[in-house]
Amino acid sequence: MGPRETTIASPQKKIGYEFVSMKEVCWPYFDPEFENLNERIHGPSCRVCIDNESFKDCTVVKVDCVNRQDLLLQVVQALSDMDLSISKSYVSSDAGWFMDVFHVTNRHGNKLTDEKVINYIRQAIGARREPQEVKTGNNRKAMSKSTETENLNDEHTAIELSGTDRPGLFSEISAALADLRCNVIEAHAWSHNERLACVAYISDQLTHSRIDDPRRLATIEDHLSTVLQATTNPAPDCPGAHIDQKGVKTAGLPGGGNGTTTNVERRLHQLMFAGRDFDGPSAGTLSLSSSSSSIDGEEEGRKINVLIEGCNEKGYSVVTVECKDRPKLMFDTVCALTDMQYMVFHASISSHAGYTFQEYYIRHVDGCTLNTGSEKERLVKCLEAAIERRVCEGLRLKLRGHNRAGLLSDITRVLRENGLAVVRADVETRGEDVVNAFYVRDMSGNKVDMETVESMRREMEPIDLEVKNESSYLPNSLERSRFSLADILRSQLARFSHNFISIR
Template structure:
């Protein structure tokens, strides 16, 4: 009998490149170089989308990126970020520093995000038993109208669905909504195809309905998709998914009906500060083979995430970038190519990228009154809250809802039925408390930059990110026909 000989492979062969060239991802957090901020340096083997993953880690922790330098030519990724915490201070909590290093380090290859999350839960004493391991996730898109989010909430309540978490954006008369639901009686995911089909049909009816049977938009078809999502699934940040959904319904093409526009300022002009708008310019650098995207707009948290997310999802590769801010304004410059290696060669392509970046910057900024409401969690709570808002002549333009144990934490940005700034008085507050029972309600009249200072919105704070499963989308969705 012939002896079969198998070739020998050194078990350390896979680590050879790392032993020769050093670790493939190095994260250095420096609190000594700068007086007023922490410097985060990342060196890694490059891959498409790595910049977005790094920015996402910093964004999820509510860190403000005041300055950044990016270079990712020749297969190597080198980044420097100047960051502060949500209170404008350096990062001094060693647990936070350890988490950043571990989370960014896991992006060098397909990460085991479950292990990273478990590590974060251990660091911050998160109570993972507050949440079931899985929920049924629904994503919805369609033409927005006053009261639509309230109708969606009521429809899910009528269908005996418990809304565990929900996030909705409205921009240019389009709506994107992501909701995590469970069965009202069992608190388990809903996986019965017939019931999912019934829920889809009901929601599509709500999304397609319009006052008087007509719509100002040409044909913005309503869409609904379902998925059973848990901690082990393919994960995409929920805000990135909202960007993708808004992009899919073409919110960058402008509102369905003509709306009054503010004064458009140009970079460096002497126009009124409130009149200055986002300015995006694209030029080609033929010598180096890049397209240069320059952005000037009001500075705010999560701005870099929004722009990098949009360019990445539009299949552009960022090779170099420079980010800075001063006097309340942000200045961003990206050197990009399409994934096929070509620059933006046509005016139509440049115009589309400009529109999409403007929409990405604007869709998060909700000009309206912010209502923060905390109450004991119960089935139908969201439906009751949004009904009270609608009965008081208020429409929701953005919503972030999360449940934490026995509490429901809700943040709504509202305007009046005509789309103007809402007038919230004590009579309204008393009406809500009378209708809803014991609730904590806070009104923030901040119409300049209200939407991204989510210090009290637990769904996007560090604690909320670590406790709730807000990163789970994209590939797990199935469409019920």
């Protein structure tokens, strides 16, 4: 049979030896495999490529997938959860497609060689399957922070606290939980600009199970709220402001955009942002000029430079950040942009000689750019605060010991009685043992006396105590006024009155 003719003169005409209808001839040809073409090229939901050949000193992670809101934050969060450092990154998410390239190294500054870790990154970013367990250098099970949080929410009760900070406040919170017969399984606390945010997971001391009794939860909330003595409420226009007027919430953490539980550090950023720590008394001089400040000398290099420009021809606002580099810096800045409802369309991040340069092309979710000076000033303050929250200058105390009821309360009481204020805390339970990391400062503003630390070491035996002076930079805007005598007296009076609070 010869080829079909393609001209017709009537709705149905004999062509060669066949009858071909008008519909068959005029209907465009459609390959049934075309619907699956995008899936076959880019994968079912997200394609993650790990390149270990292009560079000798880093691993390249490439992500291609259909764009969705907060996708950049989710990808950066997945890399941060693995304690990977991002030295370079290129982001483009225009036209509904997300393409990103990350240059990453592990905590030791080396490229990734463990195939299990590489497969884990693919799974964590692609969100195709449950991430497998990965053995790390210290033989701990490494799983995504979101998966860990989901497990903690299933087995324990989550508590969120936010309020005005004062010397000894974290110790008072720990003592209150011990009085309420609550065992602290895990806790993370940040202090910044005289604000405190804390996320803790607790269980009943007797049953070691989660606490679900509404009356007991209400008692815990009331008791902790009295200890906090919260003076400010979350601003109604701040996204992520989910805490009540008491400053305490006992519930599971709110879900993230991808249906998983919110990462704890992500939640701490939200609580700090809701408490408006960016408007604190230590806010430094802000720069809104269009030219970058030079980084000459140690003092100048300690500054955080945030600049905002306009890109009118493309309809973007361009935000640049220059500061000393550190782990999870990109995660913190992207958190701030996301909390303020800004979408990142293009970005470029580069780190060199201990400093980083970040450039973001953004619009508000409603499509608008930053047009007013007040908008720009607020964004600068929020980015500075997000960068500063994680930075701690001073003494880092790491304590390891056998876990028991009231241990955290006892440890923090010793710190408080020796005149040390906790400015950041990370508490984790590993089987029968507990690992506590505290960043402390002297309440009077003086340098921490190492003889005092040695005395505490003897007092807390047989707990292992490691001491490390943190060399991380302290930005100029963090060089705030030290705690005054009035602050210390207020703390002691609050602790004294706390002893008379009845427990229902």
